[in-house]
Amino acid sequence: MARSGIREIMDAAWGRADVIHLEVGQPDFPTPPHIVEAAHVAAVAGRTGYTPTAGIPELRSALAEKILLRNGFAVDPAQVVLGNGGGQAIHAALVAVTEPGDGILLPDPAWPNFAMMAALLHLDAAHYGLTASGGYLPDVSELERLVTSRTRVLLLNSPSNPLGAVIDRDRMQALLAFAARHDLWVLSDECYDEITFETPAVSPAALDTDGRVLTVFSFSKTYAMTGWRLGYVAAPPAVADALAKAQEPMISCLNTPTQYAALAALASGPDVIAAMVSSYRQRRDTVIGHLGELGMTAFRPAGAFYTWVDVTGSGEGSREFALRLLAQERVAVAPGTAFGPGGEGFLRLSLAASEADLVAGVARLATAWRRSAG
């Protein structure tokens, strides 16, 4: 597997206080204190042993309720299986529904771990493009060209990392119809489900009539809990059973105090998430506004916490631009190519940084841009 293109920049910028860090893909907020406290209380009370593989029953029930209320589809708690973060949950879901040699349709650009998982599981990945001209949404006619009789899975990611694009209801319906035509599983990565700025994201599972959607969620971004490692899958009953079985040799169960922290997170008032989303929205508007004033263009994300900035006119590749930006202007960003060849010509700026850093970072980015373009 190729080295991560984000890591290259992170390593070069590591520990440098003079660098503005806009490359990181994790919230800059601390985990809310009542969530930390719940883990502490659980550990002190001796809740430190193994739990059932799929998770403690009260958490699976609370997650089924959350999914109904916030994602708009009904599942039995038995259909909810916890994972060690959304990433491991996606991996387990792929283990449950694929065999080596099966085909999988992945977005490009996308979170690089999807392709890495496909490689680990010996899946044959075909990449569908997410392009500016297509509004960064999956195009069904392209999927029709890529699908083969060996294809088993269509992976969707809305809101998307790195783009922040959100798939609307009509497009989602068309994607489900495509999956039904070719009898595919739909693996829907909704790790940014609650970080949306205009309208709520649409879960394909809410439109699914024939039990082909597996949905993966995470506490990492929603509650600023990246290091706690808590994700979960909602799957059709038979798949959920297979998934829980596949989890056993992988993780035995999830960290026990973390599961009690998750219960406290779910019981939080709506302000906890709303306050973070409101900051990301404000920062998005600041960044898009400043980039526009400086003559640069970026996609206006409807969700997640990234900005996708166009540097195609620089005459340089994304990686070279990102390395030069770090060397000359001391700003670390992720090169678009870290997310696949479709990211060439773009940079991903994380909005998980202070307004002051974002404003200064964008100004320095524009300086680097003018230097190359002029």
Ligand SMILES: Cc1ncc(COP(=O)(O)O)c(C=O)c1O
């Ligand atoms: C699109 C996407 N999916 C899944 C994940 C996995 O997150 P975690 O394993 O922390 O839940 C990430 C993390 O960056 C992501 O960006």
